[in-house]
Amino acid sequence: FGLSVREMAAQWAVLALLAACMASAAKESVLNMCMDAKHHKTEPGPEEALHGQCVLWKDNACCTANTSTEAHQDQSYLYNFNWNHCGVMPEKCKQHFIQDTCLYECSPNLGPWIDQADTSWRRERILNVPLCKEDCELWWEDCQDAITCKENWHKGWNWTSGTNRCPRGFMCQPFKYVFPRPADLCEKIWSNSYKYTMEHRGSGRCIQMWFDPANGNPNVAVAKYYAQNGRDASPTPRAVLLLLLPAALLLWRGWYDGIA
Numbered sequence: 404f405g406l407s408v409r410e411m412a413a414q415w416a417v418l419a420l421l422a423a424c425m426a427s428a429a430k431e432s433v434l435n436m437c438m439d440a441k442h443h444k445t446e447p448g449p450e451e452a453l454h455g456q457c458v459l460w461k462d463n464a465c466c467t468a469n470t471s472t473e474a475h476q477d478q479s480y481l482y483n484f485n486w487n488h489c490g491v492m493p494e495k496c497k498q499h500f501i502q503d504t505c506l507y508e509c510s511p512n513l514g515p516w517i518d519q520a521d522t523s524w525r526r527e528r529i530l531n532v533p534l535c536k537e538d539c540e541l542w543w544e545d546c547q548d549a550i551t552c553k554e555n556w557h558k559g560w561n562w563t564s565g566t567n568r569c570p571r572g573f574m575c576q577p578f579k580y581v582f583p584r585p586a587d588l589c590e591k592i593w594s595n596s597y598k599y600t601m602e603h604r605g606s607g608r609c610i611q612m613w614f615d616p617a618n619g620n621p622n623v624a625v626a627k628y629y630a631q632n633g634r635d636a637s638p639t640p641r642a643v644l645l646l647l648l649p650a651a652l653l654l655w656r657g658w659y660d661g662i663a
């Protein structure tokens with residue numbers, strides 16, 4: 404046959420190593436990147452002139468200064484989205500929606516959760532980004548006095564006037580009725596872009612919408628963790644297989660040497 408079992412095992416090991424390297428390179432490539440959506444830059448980079456609440460990302464951002472300014476405006480040119488569709492949204496609530504926009508437009512650390520979108524206005528979206536408990540709960544608490552008519556703000560609006568208005572039959576109600584728990588708000592409002600978690604700010608296991616830029620961007624480490632461990636934070640079957648492969652090889656060689 405030409406090749407001995409030992410040689411075949413060695414070749415197999417080399418192939419497995421190569422596959423592992425390629426898998427790890429693919430995972431690295433989701434770090435420090437911008438999604439392919441409506442206003443994102445193609446590559447992240449420094450932006451000296453970021454505005455207001457988006458300034459946290461000025462060292463490395465996927466948004467331009469223009470996008471960061473627009474993120475603070477009612478019915479901005481970004482999406483023509485009207486926060487005030489059931490009366491004026493209270494300022495303390497609106498700041499969370501601005502921060503949510505800043506994170507979405509500016510963060511270069513959402514790569515592990517980028518998914519295909521297949522809509523007319525963007526090719527990619529984010530799905531199940533694990534949001535820190537505090538970020539979700541504060542957002543929910545500060546919006547208790549806000550009013551809305553819809554649970555999912557991505558679709559179902561009446562856009563005939565050029566901006567989103569409540570469709571017929573949808574009643575304006577306080578947030579606490581539309582979103583009874585913090586998870587309802589964070590998960591349902593943008594069709595599962597975020598996932599509510601029990602992880603705390605600073606744990607390195609959840610994405611922070613708010614952070615102190617003096618200590619660097621904590622989401623860099625979070626993206627790295629989920630890129631390496633799988634976005635569901637449990638070892639993926641493939642990772643387990645790759646770990647077991649060398650052991651299997653040794654066992655097989657031992658068994659073969661034993662009978663030979």
Ligand SMILES: *[C@@H]1O[C@H](CO)[C@@H](O)[C@H](O)[C@H]1NC(C)=O
Pocket residue numbers: 469470472473480
């Ligand atoms: C941002 O750019 C858009 C499109 O070019 C423009 O209409 C808008 O006025 C700009 N906004 C700011 C704040 O400069």
Ligand SMILES: *[C@@H]1O[C@H](CO)[C@@H](O)[C@H](O)[C@H]1NC(C)=O
Pocket residue numbers: 561562563564569570571
């Ligand atoms: C949408 O709004 C327009 C007025 O701007 C109204 O005539 C129409 O009936 C609305 N449609 C729905 C489905 O709410």
